[in-house]
Amino acid sequence: MSSTLISNYFREANLPHIWCPGCSNGIVTRALVKAIDELGLDKNKVTVVSGIGCSSRAPGYLDFNTLHTTHGRALAFATGLKLANPDLEVIVITGDGDVSAIGGNHLIHAARRNINITTIVFNNNIYGMTGGQYSPTTPTHALGTTAPHGNIDKPFDITQLAAAAGATYAARTTSYHVNQLIKYIKKGIENKGFSLIEAASICPTYYGRKNKSGSAVKMMEFLRDNYIDIKAYDKLPDDKKIGKETMGEFKEITLPEYTDEYLRLIENLKGAEK
Amino acid sequence: MSKNIKLMQGNEACIEAALMVGMRFYAGYPITPSTELAELSAEKLPYYGGKFIQMEDEIAGIAAAIGGSLAGLKSMTATSGPGFSLKQENIGYAMIAEVPLVIVNVQRGGPSTGLPTSPAQGDIMQAKWGTHGDHPVIALSPESVPETFELTIRAFNLAEKYRTPVMLLTDEIVGHMREKIEIPAIEEIEIFNRLKPIEGKEYLPYKIEEGDIVPRMASYGEGYRYHVTGLFHDETGFPSNSSENAELMLNHLMSKVEDNLDDIITYEEYMIEDAEFLIVAYGSTSRTARSAVKILRQEGIKVGMFRPITIWPSPEKRLREISKNIKNILVAEMNLGQYVYEIQRIVKSNSEVYHIGRANGEVLMPSEIVTKVKEVL
Amino acid sequence: MTAKDRKVIINKDWCKGCGICVAFCPKNVLALDHHDKIEVANRDACILCGQCELRCPDFAIWLGGEADE
Numbered sequence: 001m002s003s004t005l006i007s008n009y010f011r012e013a014n015l016p017h018i019w020c021p022g023c024s025n026g027i028v029t030r031a032l033v034k035a036i037d038e039l040g041l042d043k044n045k046v047t048v049v050s051g052i053g054c055s056s057r058a059p060g061y062l063d064f065n066t067l068h069t070t071h072g073r074a075l076a077f078a079t080g081l082k083l084a085n086p087d088l089e090v091i092v093i094t095g096d097g098d099v100s101a102i103g104g105n106h107l108i109h110a111a112r113r114n115i116n117i118t119t120i121v122f123n124n125n126i127y128g129m130t131g132g133q134y135s136p137t138t139p140t141h142a143l144g145t146t147a148p149h150g151n152i153d154k155p156f157d158i159t160q161l162a163a164a165a166g167a168t169y170a171a172r173t174t175s176y177h178v179n180q181l182i183k184y185i186k187k188g189i190e191n192k193g194f195s196l197i198e199a200a201s202i203c204p205t206y207y208g209r210k211n212k213s214g215s216a217v218k219m220m221e222f223l224r225d226n227y228i229d230i231k232a233y234d235k236l237p238d239d240k241k242i243g244k245e246t247m248g249e250f251k252e253i254t255l256p257e258y259t260d261e262y263l264r265l266i267e268n269l270k271g272a273e274k
Numbered sequence: 275m276s277k278n279i280k281l282m283q284g285n286e287a288c289i290e291a292a293l294m295v296g297m298r299f300y301a302g303y304p305i306t307p308s309t310e311l312a313e314l315s316a317e318k319l320p321y322y323g324g325k326f327i328q329m330e331d332e333i334a335g336i337a338a339a340i341g342g343s344l345a346g347l348k349s350m351t352a353t354s355g356p357g358f359s360l361k362q363e364n365i366g367y368a369m370i371a372e373v374p375l376v377i378v379n380v381q382r383g384g385p386s387t388g389l390p391t392s393p394a395q396g397d398i399m400q401a402k403w404g405t406h407g408d409h410p411v412i413a414l415s416p417e418s419v420p421e422t423f424e425l426t427i428r429a430f431n432l433a434e435k436y437r438t439p440v441m442l443l444t445d446e447i448v449g450h451m452r453e454k455i456e457i458p459a460i461e462e463i464e465i466f467n468r469l470k471p472i473e474g475k476e477y478l479p480y481k482i483e484e485g486d487i488v489p490r491m492a493s494y495g496e497g498y499r500y501h502v503t504g505l506f507h508d509e510t511g512f513p514s515n516s517s518e519n520a521e522l523m524l525n526h527l528m529s530k531v532e533d534n535l536d537d538i539i540t541y542e543e544y545m546i547e548d549a550e551f552l553i554v555a556y557g558s559t560s561r562t563a564r565s566a567v568k569i570l571r572q573e574g575i576k577v578g579m580f581r582p583i584t585i586w587p588s589p590e591k592r593l594r595e596i597s598k599n600i601k602n603i604l605v606a607e608m609n610l611g612q613y614v615y616e617i618q619r620i621v622k623s624n625s626e627v628y629h630i631g632r633a634n635g636e637v638l639m640p641s642e643i644v645t646k647v648k649e650v651l
Numbered sequence: 652m653t654a655k656d657r658k659v660i661i662n663k664d665w666c667k668g669c670g671i672c673v674a675f676c677p678k679n680v681l682a683l684d685h686h687d688k689i690e691v692a693n694r695d696a697c698i699l700c701g702q703c704e705l706r707c708p709d710f711a712i713w714l715g716g717e718a719d720e
Contacts, residue, residue: 003715031705044499065494070364073364076333076338079327079337080301080337081494082341109329217674220675265320274322
């Protein structure tokens with residue numbers, strides 16, 4: 001028994017999913033499906049690729065072409081799929097560790113190429129699948145099982161990283177602000193080029209317990225109360241910025257898309273001597 | 275019709291053959307001495323409507339090639355020692371997900387950066403055991419430019435037929451030397467294309483239809499909407515943790531190769547009819563070994579050569595049979611002793627097994643093999 | 652289906668009891684039962700805003716018609 005949206009786009013036989021109580025992965029996955037539904041995409045063309053980690057289990061639940069690859073490599077597999085068949089609507093589901101640690105190189109290069117792939121980052125600031133180790137987005141001083149004395153690393157801003165590397169659409173919101181998330185995902189898919197949408201997410205089981213963040217509800221409230229639109233944030237006096245996080249659309253430009261350019265190259269060589 | 279005779283490098287012959295057998299996707303990363311494979315693919319593929327992409331690293335090269343294959347194109351990547359090491363995890367992925375793919379390794383001196391411009395045969399055991407876990411491996415090793423052409427065709431056909439990555443283990447000598455080659459007409463080439471789902475029948479992506487060796491393969495985007503994962507999975511393609519299922523799957527992965535050895539394995543026997551002494555050599559070293567056989571024969575020594583062309587799976591049955599009549603076997607290879615262990619395992623107590631090899635970037639000379647044979651005798 | 656036919660529907664089998672829908676329901680329609688599963692405690696107060704469906708991580712609550720039950 002499920003909603004029309006779930007029964008239309010999910011492999012219901014594989015539900016309920018494996019995610020912990022209060023994990024926001026389900027919220028973000030549903031938001032993606034809602035965006036796909038609102039855009040009226042052809043299910044047979046939608047291809048969802050993931051790496052390894054909690055969020056990367058999402059494709060197994062989705063009734064599209066789905067590919068669960070190796071750790072960090074989703075964007076590289078996805079690049080092959082998209083170039084080989086540009087008619088596919090390629091969407092990558094990934095986590096903060098998957099996309100910015102082991103897969104960081106693939107992220108910046110997919111962005112640089114401006115290949116028409118939409119990447120949804122489920123950023124819960126922790127390695128959940130392996131039990132709560134700190135990731136490249138774990139805040140400084142936060143705790144993880146491999147940062148038992150507090151994290152001395154500085155975190156990445158994945159959205160700004162993608163924007164700087166050449167993504168033509170880069171936006172961040174949270175798993176609390178779901179309508180905004182759906183809107184951003186739709187814009188990302190519609191953007192002809194590389195898009196990255198970061199969903200600030202919650203992991204009550206590992207991040208939350210370790211850092212005494214409270215229940216899933218408390219963590220959702222934190223997202224609601226501390227994420228501020230980038231334009232409003234910029235106007236705040238410095239002392240009001242402390243402890244606040246930014247969300248919003250960080251980049252939205254138009255540039256030539258990689259597979260289009262390749263097809264043009266093929267077209268230009270037609271009739272020429274091999 | 276006039277014959278199409280050319281003077282070509284091994285790496286050139288590889289791409290020539292790949293294009294003829296239908297390779298339409300290449301993803302890789304530049305590495306000596308395999309770079310010509312990428313350069314020629316970049317130049318030629320667009321004329322065929324095919325796609326070339328230079329990825330950001332070796333791992334991405336094989337990952338994108340697997341993606342290309344899932345989208346329905348015959349795909350290839352190429353590399354050398356350090357890149358072969360980096361690709362190992364995704365080689366395992368292609369094996370468990372049963373994705374057809376050709377991986378060319380133009381071997382160079384190692385370990386590590388080693389001797390980038392010198393030949394070696396040091397990745398023989400890595401080809402077999404480099405990726406973790408149990409898995410079947412098909413690896414072919416050409417000794418010449420024409421054979422590089424022939425084995426590239428074979429590599430694609432085996433990859434498509436058995437839905438598995440196939441390795442072409444050449445080396446810097448075979449990759450870079452120029453030889454005369456007669457390019458066959460396209461209609462003379464046997465081409466095997468992966469079997470597609472039976473229309474109108476329910477499609478389970480990892481179910482093997484009666485009479486088939488491997489599951490039929492739909493391309494992404496054709497409407498089948500199936501799941502591919504590197505986890506153990508059942509016929510549906512979805513992950514399964516059950517040990518019974520894992521065993522079934524592993525049995526299938528192993529047996530699709532082991533039950534078809536006669537189709538997969540090829541080898542050459544050179545002057546072995548009356549031989550009392552056998553040299554085993556493969557790839558470019560077999561050229562040295564062949565010369566040594568000729569020299570020794572002129573001196574009246576009854577020596578022959580056995581050359582595995584399919585390195586993995588090894589030509590075990592035939593070599594064991596031959597070894598019954600052979601007292602001494604010398605394995606010649608450009609490493610400090612790798613395939614020799616496989617030969618020892620195969621011949622057991624039938625023959626004494628000796629080794630000659632080096633890994634300093636210098637090829638073995640016929641005279642060295644001759645001397646070694648005489649030493650043993 | 653008209654708006655008036657729509658109502659909150661729950662699949663208790665999928666509910667993991669995280670309480671997110673309860674907390675963010677603007678009209679206090681929802682509650683956790685004694686098994687920590689979601690239930691409709693005050694249906695009359697529901698304004699069919701769909702906040703629960705948006706944020707349920709387990710797809711266990713949604714607005715639908717009778718056909719979906």
